[in-house]
Amino acid sequence: MTASLIEIARAHAPLLLLTTPLLAAALILLAPISRLSWAIGVAAMSGNVFLAMDAATRHLLAGPWGGDGVSPLAFDGLGLAGAAIIACTGALAVIAAGAVMRQFEPRERPLALALSLCVCGGWQGALVAQDLLGVFLASETAWLASVALVSLSSDRGALNGAMRMISAGAASAALFLLGAALLMRGTGVVRMSDLPLAQIAAPMSSAVGAALIVVSLAVKAALAPFHGWLAAALGRTSAFAAIMLASVGVVGALAVTARFAAYAIPAPSLGESVTSVLTALGVASVGIGSLQAIGAANVRRLAAYAGVAQGGGVLLALGLGSPAGFAAALLQMAALAAAGIAVLGGVAASGCKLSVDGLDGLGRRAPLSGAAMLVGALSLMGAPLTLGFLGRWRAIEAAVGVDLWWSAGMIIAASLAGAIYAGRLIERLYFRRAATPTPIQHDPWRVVIFPVLFGSVLALALGLEPSVLLRAAQAASLQIAGEAP
Amino acid sequence: MNAEMGLLAILVLPVAQAALVLACARPPGLRDAVYMLAACASAGVAFFLFNETAHGAQAHVVLARPLPNVDLAFALEPLGAMMALLIGGLGLLHAIHTAGFARATHEKSPVRLMAFMALSSACALGVAFSANLFTMFVALQALTLAAFPLVEHNGDEAAGGAGRLFLAVLLAASIGLFLPAMVWTYAIAGVLDFRPGGVLGGLANPISANLLLVMFVFGIAAAAVPPMHRWLTASRVAPFPALTSMYALTVLPAGCIGVFKVAAFVFGASGLGDAHLAARGLIVLAGAAMCAAALIALSKQDLRERLAYSCLAQSLAAVLGALLALPAGLFAAALQITALMCSAATLLMASGTIAAVTGRTQVSAYPGLGRVMPWTLAGFALASASMVGMPPFAGAWAKLWLIASSSSVGLVWVAVLVGLAAILTFAHLGPMAASALSARAPPDAFIRPDGASFLLVAPVALGAVATLSLLVFANSLSEFLSPVWTPPP
Numbered sequence: 001m002t003a004s005l006i007e008i009a010r011a012h013a014p015l016l017l018l019t020t021p022l023l024a025a026a027l028i029l030l031a032p033i034s035r036l037s038w039a040i041g042v043a044a045m046s047g048n049v050f051l052a053m054d055a056a057t058r059h060l061l062a063g064p065w066g067g068d069g070v071s072p073l074a075f076d077g078l079g080l081a082g083a084a085i086i087a088c089t090g091a092l093a094v095i096a097a098g099a100v101m102r103q104f105e106p107r108e109r110p111l112a113l114a115l116s117l118c119v120c121g122g123w124q125g126a127l128v129a130q131d132l133l134g135v136f137l138a139s140e141t142a143w144l145a146s147v148a149l150v151s152l153s154s155d156r157g158a159l160n161g162a163m164r165m166i167s168a169g170a171a172s173a174a175l176f177l178l179g180a181a182l183l184m185r186g187t188g189v190v191r192m193s194d195l196p197l198a199q200i201a202a203p204m205s206s207a208v209g210a211a212l213i214v215v216s217l218a219v220k221a222a223l224a225p226f227h228g229w230l231a232a233a234l235g236r237t238s239a240f241a242a243i244m245l246a247s248v249g250v251v252g253a254l255a256v257t258a259r260f261a262a263y264a265i266p267a268p269s270l271g272e273s274v275t276s277v278l279t280a281l282g283v284a285s286v287g288i289g290s291l292q293a294i295g296a297a298n299v300r301r302l303a304a305y306a307g308v309a310q311g312g313g314v315l316l317a318l319g320l321g322s323p324a325g326f327a328a329a330l331l332q333m334a335a336l337a338a339a340g341i342a343v344l345g346g347v348a349a350s351g352c353k354l355s356v357d358g359l360d361g362l363g364r365r366a367p368l369s370g371a372a373m374l375v376g377a378l379s380l381m382g383a384p385l386t387l388g389f390l391g392r393w394r395a396i397e398a399a400v401g402v403d404l405w406w407s408a409g410m411i412i413a414a415s416l417a418g419a420i421y422a423g424r425l426i427e428r429l430y431f432r433r434a435a436t437p438t439p440i441q442h443d444p445w446r447v448v449i450f451p452v453l454f455g456s457v458l459a460l461a462l463g464l465e466p467s468v469l470l471r472a473a474q475a476a477s478l479q480i481a482g483e484a485p
Numbered sequence: 486m487n488a489e490m491g492l493l494a495i496l497v498l499p500v501a502q503a504a505l506v507l508a509c510a511r512p513p514g515l516r517d518a519v520y521m522l523a524a525c526a527s528a529g530v531a532f533f534l535f536n537e538t539a540h541g542a543q544a545h546v547v548l549a550r551p552l553p554n555v556d557l558a559f560a561l562e563p564l565g566a567m568m569a570l571l572i573g574g575l576g577l578l579h580a581i582h583t584a585g586f587a588r589a590t591h592e593k594s595p596v597r598l599m600a601f602m603a604l605s606s607a608c609a610l611g612v613a614f615s616a617n618l619f620t621m622f623v624a625l626q627a628l629t630l631a632a633f634p635l636v637e638h639n640g641d642e643a644a645g646g647a648g649r650l651f652l653a654v655l656l657a658a659s660i661g662l663f664l665p666a667m668v669w670t671y672a673i674a675g676v677l678d679f680r681p682g683g684v685l686g687g688l689a690n691p692i693s694a695n696l697l698l699v700m701f702v703f704g705i706a707a708a709a710v711p712p713m714h715r716w717l718t719a720s721r722v723a724p725f726p727a728l729t730s731m732y733a734l735t736v737l738p739a740g741c742i743g744v745f746k747v748a749a750f751v752f753g754a755s756g757l758g759d760a761h762l763a764a765r766g767l768i769v770l771a772g773a774a775m776c777a778a779a780l781i782a783l784s785k786q787d788l789r790e791r792l793a794y795s796c797l798a799q800s801l802a803a804v805l806g807a808l809l810a811l812p813a814g815l816f817a818a819a820l821q822i823t824a825l826m827c828s829a830a831t832l833l834m835a836s837g838t839i840a841a842v843t844g845r846t847q848v849s850a851y852p853g854l855g856r857v858m859p860w861t862l863a864g865f866a867l868a869s870a871s872m873v874g875m876p877p878f879a880g881a882w883a884k885l886w887l888i889a890s891s892s893s894v895g896l897v898w899v900a901v902l903v904g905l906a907a908i909l910t911f912a913h914l915g916p917m918a919a920s921a922l923s924a925r926a927p928p929d930a931f932i933r934p935d936g937a938s939f940l941l942v943a944p945v946a947l948g949a950v951a952t953l954s955l956l957v958f959a960n961s962l963s964e965f966l967s968p969v970w971t972p973p974p
Contacts, residue, residue, distance in 0.1 A: 384619075385551055385557070389551075390551065390552070393552060396664075396668045397671070397672070400668060400672045401672075408665065409665075412664060412665055413661075415664070416657055416660050419656045419657065423656065427648075427649075430634075431637050465549060465551070466551060467550065
């Protein structure tokens with residue numbers, strides 16, 4: 001019985017990845033008490049983790065695999081790897097919600113949890129959808145849920161962030177639809193997997209269309225110069241929304257960008273425009289994000305700008321257009337998700353002030369949160385033996401492999417900037433004393449600390465022994481290019 | 486215990502030392518006993534490893550494989566064993582001195598000081614025993630992070646600024662230069678392993694080889710090749726035990742060893758031949774900077790500043806020897822590192838003792854102190870003589886080999902620079918040591934009624950004895966280190 005159920009679940013895993021969180025969200029709204037809502041959310045996300053990891057193990061690690069065929073919802077290499085990252089990160093965030101949900105009004109708690117599941121479900125849907133319309137619908141679902149989640153905060157300042165998100169989201173949606181229309185008109189195909197072999201009738205409009213889609217997704221991934229909404233949203237919203245947005249929202253959009261790029265780059269006439277846009281956005285994000293992170297005075301804003309810079313690194317790796325570049329991008333996305341959980345979760349778990357000087361001496365006052373933030377900061381700066389270093393190394397190696405030395409230089413520049421802003425975090429945590437004692441730090445007693453610590457342990461463990469992750473990333477990047485390992 | 490266990494033990498013991506000191510913070514007697522006992526254990530294991538290496542033992546320990554074909558691995562080889570013996574032996578003296586210093590000065594955070602010094606030792610040992618470039622990169626990064634709290638130890642504005650500069654220079658050089666050089670080497674050679682004779686010889690074209698050498702030498706900023714030396718002069722604000730640790734035992738020697746390993750095990754004679762232009766340019770830079778540092782030291786009245794520049798001059802001599810692309814040059818560099826560690830540790834511990842019991846840190850306040858602190862100032866004078874390069878002290882043999890090896894390849898001007906630096910070193914250390922011993926004793930020299938304790942004096946005296954060690958062991962050391970510059974058949 002159980003085995004047959006598992007087989008059915010496996011057969012419909014792409015559909016379940018999309019629908020489980022959405023159904024759970026509906027159930028949560030009907031649940032009479034908050035704890036039950038949380039339990040439903042945790043159960044749904046745990047199921048998602050199982051499905052995604054099981055599929056990743058079978059398809060990416062077990063051997064050659066040619067994709068799931070022509071179903072509207074199907075796995076492909078990068079989509080599956082991205083969905084696994086989103087499922088794990090989302091599950092950790094939802095588990096952490098058990099403690100941080102108190103920041104919401106009691107009647108808003110189920111709604112916040114339901115919206116967070118919609119964010120996860122939406123991005124996972126966008127990663128398994130095979131045609132551009134499906135990607136659009138799923139990513140808009142995730143985006144609108146994110147906007148609503150941000151606006152739920154009791155701080156009215158969060159509404160400003162939500163408004164900015166609505167504006168950015170509207171522009172992004174318009175660009176995506178316009179881009180998709182141009183692309184379909186020029187290529188005559190709607191399925192992304194058909195793009196590499198498409199007979200392109202109108203190369204120019206197709207190239208513009210593909211570029212517009214990349215820009216549209218870049219807006220949702222908060223890449224420079226379209227990143228203004230992220231700092232505004234993260235700066236004043238609730239801790240839970242901040243974690244979801246930085247670790248699931250941004251990473252989800254980056255994963256969808258990677259997936260689209262992997263189909264568009266091999267297509268004749270599209271590859272050049274897509275790599276150019278990716279590279280330009282990557283350079284801008286690394287430069288602007290790093291500078292703004294160095295100057296940030298608010299921890300969440302610092303994390304937001306650091307995310308922009310790291311996202312720039314992901315785009316630079318994608319812009320290389322090689323399987324090694326896509327694998328490096330996947331590793332960087334995993335590192336970004338883990339660092340986001342560790343840093344923002346650490347801030348939430350300690351309950352410290354959000355200004356950077358609120359971190360002074362936090363390593364002593366809240367040792368577990370401090371340790372998690374330390375690992376997150378080390379990963380952000382690309383310190384050796386962390387997941388962040390692994391991603392950077394592979395990206396530099398991939399850039400050198402295609403003789404794009406300046407791209408390797410940009411990634412190193414991002415690391416240098418990371419050493420400054422993440423080094424500042426570490427200095428504040430462990431080498432400064434708080435000017436005035438602050439009555440916070442319920443650090444060891446909060447449920448939120450466990451997923452946060454798990455995220456940071458993961459960032460370290462996968463940095464120390466990354467062979468499985470490397471195999472999965474390599475298989476994912478090769479599979480989507482039609483070269484099953 | 487076999488060699489592999491010894492190798493693991495020597496890396497783990499300082500970490501355990503730090504943890505134990507943190508756990509036994511009170512009472513102070515227990516703290517100091519634990520700290521010294523752990524240092525004693527490290528010294529014992531270091532001696533064991535040295536002995537095993539001398540008998541041909543080999544060990545290779547892989548801790549992780551974070552990248553394909555790249556391990557986080559440590560290997561037992563003669564250079565590492567020599568460094569371990571120096572760090573272990575001098576570290577024991579330093580541990581005793583630190584305990585005395587913390588008591589004499591009523592140090593506010595002795596536990597933190599001791600813990601981070603122990604961690605720095607672990608990282609320096611990691612550099613010494615690193616089996617490949619990646620491991621060395623990791624160990625150097627960890628060393629930077631472990632030594633940073635030592636620079637910031639005093640907690641004031643000056644210490645904060647110095648700490649940030651320290652971190653910025655070392656991390657920026659490491660990430661901006663060492664990391665890309667490492668990736669580039671990997672792209673060319675396909676491996677990052679250290680091998681006698683080098684891995685790049687004949688594989689890298691001259692332009693790549695030249696660029697790589699420059700990137701490596703500046704990327705290992707701990708070696709303080711100008712303009713990467715600013716961390717060294719800025720970190721003088723740290724307390725004396727921290728300075729001893731950074732200049733004599735961990736950061737600066739680790740930098741020198743790093744450059745040595747890159748020259749011997751990554752480039753080799755053949756690779757350095759390919760990078761001839763960069764090697765010559767770096768030799769000119771190191772030689773000129775060595776003389777300039779010794780000259781600048783002469784103008785400094787604060788003893789910590791003077792010793793910082795003096796140590797810089799000595800470390801640059803080691804870099805210079807490593808870049809000569811000769812077995813004799815490598816041997817000279819190894820001797821110079823040994824001499825630097827023994828002499829600098831003795832000088833800095835002596836200065837620390839004087840500062841702790843008399844409160845004097847200015848050069849002008851030293852005359853006559855030898856009359857009231859004969860053992861300490863005698864140690865100071867012997868270590869100064871070694872820094873200058875006076876026979877029969879450790880520094881003399883290093884300078885002699887440096888002059889001989891540079892002359893043998895026609896670089897007579899290098900020999901002249903080495904001689905000039907020795908004269909300038911004499912100028913900034915000699916008269917000070919002489920006046921400290923010969924001038925009239927100052928009235929009310931001590932700020933402590935009981936003068937210097939045994940814990941403060943004995944390590945200085947023993948350190949001074951260590952500067953004489955090369956008189957006996959220079960030839961044996963040459964045989965011991967010969968596998969370093971002899972490629973396997």
